[in-house]
Amino acid sequence: MIEGDWSNLIPTRLPVDWEFRGEPRVHPDIEGITGRPVVFNIKKNFGRFEGFMAKLLRAPDIVRRPMHYTQSMLWELMDGKRNFDEICQIMESLYHEDIAPASDRVRAYLEVFVKLNVATLLKSREEE
Numbered sequence: 001m002i003e004g005d006w007s008n009l010i011p012t013r014l015p016v017d018w019e020f021r022g023e024p025r026v027h028p029d030i031e032g033i034t035g036r037p038v039v040f041n042i043k044k045n046f047g048r049f050e051g052f053m054a055k056l057l058r059a060p061d062i063v064r065r066p067m068h069y070t071q072s073m074l075w076e077l078m079d080g081k082r083n084f085d086e087i088c089q090i091m092e093s094l095y096h097e098d099i100a101p102a103s104d105r106v107r108a109y110l111e112v113f114v115k116l117n118v119a120t121l122l123k124s125r126e127e128e
Helices: 049-055 069-077 085-097 102-115
Strands: 010-013 018-020 040-044 062-066 119-122
Touching: 010 069, 040 069, 040 085, 049 119, 069 085, 085 102, 102 119
Parallel strands: none
Antiparallel strands: 010 119, 018 040, 040 062
């Protein structure tokens, strides 16, 4: 993945189908941040035989992938306005030892999001 200093990188969500499910959990007092669980809605792409079997068995064509509550919070914080360090500070203040060390855990979550092609990391304007 990306080597070196992540502090000024800006994690940003890519346009994917997702939704909130369930009740709010712990969250910061930041406008627009709810703390609700996030679920990705991923469209399945069936091959010929798989499509036949899915139709026969009436399988759904969308996979709902729920996220862990800390991943859900990270997803909400990745609005393209906060850099990596700011997000880590917020996550640390909310989850303390559950996410310690926050920078390592957030970095691992972001690497998964990038591999799933649902997020990207942008350089801050100061670095350009």
